Amino acid sequence: xxxxxxxxxxxxxxxxxxxxxxxxxxxxxxxxxxxxxxxxxxxxxxxxxxxxxxxxxxxxxxxxxxxxxxxxxxxxxxxxxxxxxxxxxxxxxxxxxxxxxxxxxxxxxxxxxxxxxxxxxxxxxxxxxxxxxxxxxxxxxxxxxxxxxxxxxxxxxxxxxxxxxxxx
Amino acid sequence: xxxxxxxxxxxxxxxxxxxxxxxxxxxxxxxxxxxxxxxxxxxxxxxxxxxxxxxxxxxxxxxxxxxxxxxxxxxxxxxxxxxxxxxxxxxxxxxxxxxxxxxxxxxxxxxxxxxxxxxxxxxxxxxxxxxxxxxxxxxxxxxxxxxxxxxxxxxxxxxxxxxxxxxx
Numbered sequence: 001x002x003x004x005x006x007x008x009x010x011x012x013x014x015x016x017x018x019x020x021x022x023x024x025x026x027x028x029x030x031x032x033x034x035x036x037x038x039x040x041x042x043x044x045x046x047x048x049x050x051x052x053x054x055x056x057x058x059x060x061x062x063x064x065x066x067x068x069x070x071x072x073x074x075x076x077x078x079x080x081x082x083x084x085x086x087x088x089x090x091x092x093x094x095x096x097x098x099x100x101x102x103x104x105x106x107x108x109x110x111x112x113x114x115x116x117x118x119x120x121x122x123x124x125x126x127x128x129x130x131x132x133x134x135x136x137x138x139x140x141x142x143x144x145x146x147x148x149x150x151x152x153x154x155x156x157x158x159x160x161x162x163x164x165x166x167x168x
Numbered sequence: 169x170x171x172x173x174x175x176x177x178x179x180x181x182x183x184x185x186x187x188x189x190x191x192x193x194x195x196x197x198x199x200x201x202x203x204x205x206x207x208x209x210x211x212x213x214x215x216x217x218x219x220x221x222x223x224x225x226x227x228x229x230x231x232x233x234x235x236x237x238x239x240x241x242x243x244x245x246x247x248x249x250x251x252x253x254x255x256x257x258x259x260x261x262x263x264x265x266x267x268x269x270x271x272x273x274x275x276x277x278x279x280x281x282x283x284x285x286x287x288x289x290x291x292x293x294x295x296x297x298x299x300x301x302x303x304x305x306x307x308x309x310x311x312x313x314x315x316x317x318x319x320x321x322x323x324x325x326x327x328x329x330x331x332x333x334x335x336x
Contacts, residue, residue: 020298020299020302022298023233023236023237023298023301023302024236024237028233028234028237028249029325030321031305032305032308032309032317032320032321032324033211033304033305033308035321035324035325035328036204036207036208036211036324037208037211037212037251038248038249038251038328038332039204039324039327039328039331040204040205040208040251041251042328042331042332043201043204043205043331044205046331065191065196066196068191068192069191069192069196080206081196081206083205083206083208083209130188130190130191131188133191134188136201137199137200137201139330139331140200140201140327140330140331141200141327141330142330143326143330144323144326144327148319148323149200151316151319151320151323152200152319152320152323153198153200153203155312155316155319155320156200156203156204156207157197157203158311158312159207159308159309159312160203160206160207160210162307162308162309162310162311163207163210163211163214163307163308164206164210
């Protein structure tokens with residue numbers, strides 16, 4: 001890594017350095033957002049491919065994963081956690097409800113809000129999905145040791161705090 | 169962080185541990201692919217919003233960014249680097265060529281392959297885009313120090329090597 005450009009990147013070092021390095025100076029392979037997008041795209045493509053064997057979409061998998069961890073969730077929260085557009089989310093929930101994997105129940109005190117929860121059948125479906133998810137995860141971090149993983153996740157948390165909205 | 173679950177996660181520790189922890193045991197907030205997807209989605213949404221001021225799409229920005237760094241690139245390489253579907257890429261290149269920001273030139277020795285390169289007008293357009301890109305980047309890593317950033321990028325490289333295809 002080129003120390004000098006890296007120094008520029010984070011606005012450190014002497015006062016004679018320019019205020020904003022160019023992308024060429026930073027280098028595309030040191031530009032983390034580029035690497036994150038490359039990884040996310042590849043990981044999601046691999047995942048969609050692997051999930052085909054179970055006839056499950058990535059969004060369905062994400063919904064079942066999140067719901068398997070919580071008693072119930074609102075549709076808004078689900079959309080954020082699963083990084084899915086509201087319209088796609090509605091269709092996915094229709095689909096999952098029809099298959100008996102989730103249920104939506106209107107709140108007694110506010111009928112406009114519907115809480116989504118997983119059914120026993122949904123839990124069983126996720127138990128079949130999880131080994132695929134875990135295998136993709138293991139492949140992603142092949143050769144990464146525990147300490148490195150922990151440090152990596154801490155930085156991810158920092159980044160997510162920096163950019164998330166509405167505190168969820 | 170729960171050490172025991174973390175140990176399970178990476179298949180370390182005593183032989184009595186189960187071979188595959190559940191997602192609940194790992195914890196969604198320690199599950200890096202989830203965090204990466206959350207970050208990528210938020211970052212890309214913020215970027216699209218910020219680019220509206222210049223009437224530029226995210227894909228156009230990415231194409232100009234990549235081309236600003238290289239003499240010329242094939243359409244296939246561009247699609248990988250910019251994580252864009254081939255069909256979207258074709259439309260984007262049509263658009264950019266019409267605006268005079270890029271050019272496509274068929275190779276003399278193989279007319280089926282067209283090399284894409286940026287024009288001087290395209291470079292000037294990217295110079296206007298870069299401050300926005302850089303500001304988003306700075307926001308993403310607000311509070312992350314040089315050492316932490318370096319370590320983070322190294323892990324990203326490791327992950328990308330684990331999952332990329334065709335060595336690009």
